[in-house]
Amino acid sequence: MPALKLLKRTPQYHLFQIYNHFTIQSKVFNMIINKKIKLLNKSILSNLMQRSLIEMKQKQSILKIYQESMKIEQNNKITEVQEESQLEKIKHIELGIKRQGLQRVQVYKWYWDRKEELLKPQKQRFEFDRYANQKLFQITKVQVNQNRKVFEVNRVNSD
Numbered sequence: 513m514p515a516l517k518l519l520k521r522t523p524q525y526h527l528f529q530i531y532n533h534f535t536i537q538s539k540v541f542n543m544i545i546n547k548k549i550k551l552l553n554k555s556i557l558s559n560l561m562q563r564s565l566i567e568m569k570q571k572q573s574i575l576k577i578y579q580e581s582m583k584i585e586q587n588n589k590i591t592e593v594q595e596e597s598q599l600e601k602i603k604h605i606e607l608g609i610k611r612q613g614l615q616r617v618q619v620y621k622w623y624w625d626r627k628e629e630l631l632k633p634q635k636q637r638f639e640f641d642r643y644a645n646q647k648l649f650q651i652t653k654v655q656v657n658q659n660r661k662v663f664e665v666n667r668v669n670s671d
Contacts, residue, residue: 652664
């Protein structure tokens with residue numbers, strides 16, 4: 513392998529080692545082993561390096577495109593599942609409409625009434641939280657006796 517020893521002495525070989533990619537090395541060593549060329553010229557080596565760098569960039573760009581397409585496919589699957597669940601809800605609503613024989617205006621009313629029924633517990637909790645911070649009683653009159661104070665109280669929030 514005298515060609516390999518000569519190749520290792522050249523500065524291009526050290527540059528070549530910087531771009532230590534499996535495909536680049538395999539191409540060069542295959543060429544040396546097959547004795548197609550005994551010594552690599554600067555131009556041949558630089559051409560090989562440029563080609564291999566271009567191939568690496570192409571592989572990286574293909575990989576990025578593949579990853580982006582996989583993300584898009586996952587997003588599409590998620591939206592498909594959401595659309596299917598929405599379609600099922602619409603089908604259930606349509607079945608309810610057919611059973612009750614409602615017209616369009618009645619359908620909207622029926623839909624919003626149903627929605628209000630579903631949100632009723634949430635509204636009640638919200639109202640309870642809102643009234644929890646408010647005063648329930650208001651002091652209207654204070655009488656001071658010798659030993660104690662007497663308060664007259666009115667209820668503010670009466671339900």
